[in-house]
Amino acid sequence: MKRNLYDADHDLFRETVREFVTREVAPHRERWDEAGLIDRSVWSMAGSLGLLGIDAPAEYGGGAVRDYRYRMVVIEELCAADSASFNAGLSVQDDLVLPYLIELASPDQKLRWIPALCAGTAIGALALTEPGTGSDLQRVRTTARRTPDGWILEGQKTFITNGVLADVVVVFARTDADAGAGGFTLFLVDTTTPGFRRGRKLAKLGLRGNDTAELFFDDVVLRDADVLGAVGGGFGHLMERLPRERLSIAATSLASAQSAFDWTRAYTRERTAFGQRIDEFQNTRFVLAEIDTELDVAWAFLDRSIALLDAGELTAVDAAKAKWWLSDLQQNVVDRCLQLHGGYGYMLEYPIARAYADARIQPIYGGTNEIMKEIIGRDLVR
Known part of the structure; x- marks a missing residue:
């Protein structure tokens, strides 16, 4: 198409x-x-x-x-x-x-x-996730407490993309334990600030070239000028910007799935088995036909979502649908493409093997796909 x-x-x-x-x-x-x-x-x-x-x-x-x-x-x-x-x-x-x-x-x-x-x-990073919190951001333990001159930031974040290289980190912290969703604030932290330190560079299944790290904030002294947005507005600020983050994940999922299909189509044309090209077997043609059709449908869906984003009309529910559906599709496409590569698909020298490992994070970060379904389901029965 x-x-x-x-x-x-x-x-x-x-x-x-x-x-x-x-x-x-x-x-x-x-x-x-x-x-x-x-x-x-x-x-x-x-x-x-x-x-x-x-x-x-x-x-x-x-x-x-x-x-x-x-x-x-x-x-x-x-x-x-x-x-x-x-x-x-x-x-x-x-x-x-x-x-x-x-x-x-x-x-x-x-x-x-x-x-x-x-x-x-x-280079920038966004520090939300903590050990033990995952998608449940209202349980974060990193705190920023008021002082006469500003704030003291204390806590730990993990799974932070760009964490090793980052020069500035947007940090989500609790500033009022009794204010519910209104008790969180965003801070801009310069990584040269005393008290900021990086922990381990985490060893991951996929996306191995990207630096993902633990970050620690040990009594980091901040000023009011380091608050990003409104004091107490942190949770709302996150919710307003999650649709773009989730659309970004959806876009990567579909682009990755398309690349996996393109590599596989070329591979099945070049490789032979039992005296004929792999793409001449009926099963191969059926699998390729299924994937090609699924990708066509998915691109139409994603293109519509991009148009909604550009028009300022992409809702949290729209973004949740795109993130869930397209990241799940990526898993399915890459798995079938690897199968068509046979044993070579399991070898890391082939891009399909790396794509298989890289794909697995997509249904997890940016809010797990189970959370995406909850967002969609709540909207349906609200």
């Missing part, structure tokens, strides 16, 4: 992204996976080409283009090049951290951080 999502400007942008990925990303993927860390230099290269901060205001170094289709181009090209780890890092920067700063930061906070994040000379 031919997609009508993109116009000539998106196609020109894709050429830039593809050249960058081919030259600066793909040759280093294996080394990054082994190190569990991506070179900082590639971030600044991405920034210099305008691949970061696409919708950030021009006065802060952004592209000033409120059009998620450009982000979609970046996601598609990185997934096609088997560069899911770098995609994960960029997605946190552009779909999680920068929207908080663009929409909630004070003028001073914007001036300090947005230009550097857009240029790729600074």
Whole structure:
């Protein structure tokens, strides 16, 4: 099915992204996976080409283009090049951290951080999850207590993408134990601040090139100027921005599934068994036909969701549906594609094996798919 999502400007942008990925990303993927860390230099290269901060205001170094289709181009090209780890890092920067700063930061906070994040000379992280909390953010134990001069931040976060490289972290903390959902606040923490420290760089099943870490806040002294948004408004600020985060996960899921299918279609055309090409077996053709049709349907769904996001009409329920359905589809597609590779599909030298491992996090982070179904179900019976 031919997609009508993109116009000539998106196609020109894709050429830039593809050249960058081919030259600066793909040759280093294996080394990054082994190190569990991506070179900082590639971030600044991405920034210099305008691949970061696409919708950030021009006065802060952004592209000033409120059009998620450009982000979609970046996601598609990185997934096609088997560069899911770098995609994960960029997605946190552009779909999680920068929207908080663009929409909630004070003028001073914007001036300090947005230009550097857009240029790729600074890297951001979002610190929500804690040991024992997972998707239940109202149980977080990290606290920020008032002082005459500001705040003292104390606690621990885990599973933080970009945690090793981050220069600034958006931290979700409890500021009033008796205020329920109104008892949480967001803070901007410069990682050079005394009391901030990084724990382990976590060893993961997939996305092995991306740095995921534990973060600790040991009596970190903050000012009122480090509050992001409103005091007590942290939970609401998260809920307002979760649709974009979840759409980002959905977009990555579908782009990854499409790449897995494309690799598999080429593989079955090249490999032979019992004297004929693998794609000449009826079972292979049926599996490929099923996946191709499922992907066509899924792209139509995702393209509609992107249009809703750009129009400011993507609801939390819409985003939950996209995140759940497309991340589950990714699991199903990648599993069937690996099966068609036979024993080679189990070898890490083949991208389908790495895609299989990378895919498994998608139904978990950004809120588990069980939580997505709960959001949808509550809306149906409300």
